[in-house]
Amino acid sequence: MAVGIRAARPTESEVIAEIHERTAHVAYAHVFPGQPFPRDETIRRWQSFEGQIVVAEQAGKIVGFAAFDSVELHALYVLPAYQDQGIGRLLLQAAGAVAQLWVSKENRAARRFYEMCGWSMDGDEVTLVYTSGTTYVGRVTQEGMEGTMGSEGCWSATRSR
Numbered sequence: 633m634a635v636g637i638r639a640a641r642p643t644e645s646e647v648i649a650e651i652h653e654r655t656a657h658v659a660y661a662h663v664f665p666g667q668p669f670p671r672d673e674t675i676r677r678w679q680s681f682e683g684q685i686v687v688a689e690q691a692g693k694i695v696g697f698a699a700f701d702s703v704e705l706h707a708l709y710v711l712p713a714y715q716d717q718g719i720g721r722l723l724l725q726a727a728g729a730v731a732q733l734w735v736s737k738e739n740r741a742a743r744r745f746y747e748m749c750g751w752s753m754d755g756d757e758v759t760l761v762y763t764s765g766t767t768y769v770g771r772v773t774q775e776g777m778e779g780t781m782g783s784e785g786c787w788s789a790t791r792s793r
Contacts, residue, residue, distance in 0.1 A: 633690055635719055637726045640685035640697060648685065649674040655709040659739050670696050681706070686726045688719045698723035705733040720745055 640648060654671045678685065683701035688710065688756045696710035696719050705727050710719045733751075735742050746752075 635695070635717075635722060636689045637686055637722050638689065640687045642679075643789055644687065644694065645675050645678040647694050648678045649688070649710055651682050651694065651697055652678075652707065652709050654711055658712050660736070661736060686723060688714075690714065690719075695719060696723055700727040700730050702728075703731050705730040708733075715741075721749060724749055741789065 649671060652674050653671055656669060678699065681699055683699060683706065684695055685699045688696040695714040697707070698705065699707040705724070708720060708723050708727070710723070734744070735746060737743070
């Protein structure tokens with residue numbers, strides 16, 4: 633079935649938050665076991681997001697989204713039932729030439745996805761401590777890019793010239 637990518641509408645922040653929640657429960661179950669998802673905070677995050685949000689739509693249903701600005705991919709989530717169908721790749725392509733993103737070292741599926749799209753872990757990582765324990769977030773760069781750690785604690789990458 634065909635998938636379309638389009639700009640998210642302002643009225644779709646609740647649907648986007650629901651996709652974020654449903655996907656995060658699977659992707660981060662080992663990081664935040666049994667903890668409630670911050671749904672209201674997530675809705676506000678996507679309502680006030682200053683970058684761009686695109687959605688993947690199949691048969692009139694939103695099944696994934698990507699949020700990004702000119703430099704960073706802030707989020708890419710595809711509902712579990714729709715993964716491994718090329719939708720994530722379409723969303724990543726819609727994000728254009730983003731140069732940095734975060735990925736949990738423990739999220740093997742996401743790491744595998746980004747590696748298949750030409751990104752790679754470069755060995756640098758930062759430790760984030762959550763109430764449920766510790767997780768490691770590694771820098772992911774695209775081939776032909778070199779990276780540095782940004783002042784806000786996120787890993788950044790810049791294109792090699």
